[in-house]
Amino acid sequence: MKGYLYSLLILFAVNMSAQTYEVGVFAGGANNIGDVGRTNYILPSDVAFGGIFKWNKSKRYAWRASMIYGKFTADDAKSDIAARQQRGYVAKNSVLEASAGLEFNFVEYNLHKLGPAFTPYLYTGLTYFRYDYSYFDLGQYQDANQKDGSLAIPMIVGAKLRLNQYLILGAEIGARYTFTDNLDGSNPEDLNIARQFDNIIFGNINSDDWYVFTGFTLTYTFGRKPCMDCFE
Secondary structure (H helix, E strand, C coil): CHHHHHHHHHHHHHHHHCCEEEEEEEEEEEEEECCCCCCCCCCCCEEEEEEEEEEECCCCEEEEEEEEEEEEEEEHHHCCCHHHHHHCCEEEEEEEEEEEEEEEECCCCCCCCCCCCEEEEEEEEEEEEEEEEEEEECCEEEEEEEEEEEEEEEEEEEEEEECCCCEEEEEEEEEEEECCCCCCCCCCCCHHHHHHCCCCCCCCCCCCCEEEEEEEEEEEEECCCCCCCCCC
C-alpha cells in the first residue's frame, strides 16, 4: 500500500512538472457598443488593465483565467449618427470582469523548443462582470451609486510572440457580448426607477450591449517538461 501511494505521488509530481504555466498582465483600453455614443467596434475611450493566468495543456490549447478592470465614456457628440449628436447624451461606466475559458492556437506553439515561437490565437469562455448601475433623468446621466452584475461571452482574437525563454508578448482584441442592455444607462432594469421617471428607456431594447478590451499582454512562463521538446 505504501509503495502504491508513493508511486501515485511520483506520478502526480511528474505530471505537474510537465505543465507549462504563464502569469502576467494585460494593459490597454476599453470601449462600449450600445445606445449612447459612437458605434465603432474598436475605439478605446479609456483605460483597461488586469492580470492573466494560462495553463498550457498542449501546443494547441491552454486553459486561461483573467481579471480585468476597464472604464469607458460614451459621448453622443462624437457619434456619426445625427440623431445621437442632436440628443447629446454622455454616459460613463466601469467594468470589473472575471473570465475563464479556452485559448486555441492556430499553429503549434512550443514554449520550450529553441528558436522563435509565434502564433495567432482565439479565446472564448464565460465571463462574469460587475458594472455601475445608472440611468438618464431629463437627459442627464445619473449614477445610482450601486453595482449590478451580469454574464458575458468573450470573443477574443490575438497573436503572441515568445521574446525569450521566459517572456511572452501578446496583442489582442476582445469583444464581450453581455446579457444586459444597461451598460450605458439606456435600459435600467430596476422597476422602481423605471416607474419613477418618464421616457427613461430608449434605444434598441431588443439588443444587449457589448464592451471591448483592446491591448497587450506580457506573461512570464514557468514549469518545464522533463524532456528536450515539451509536449512531445
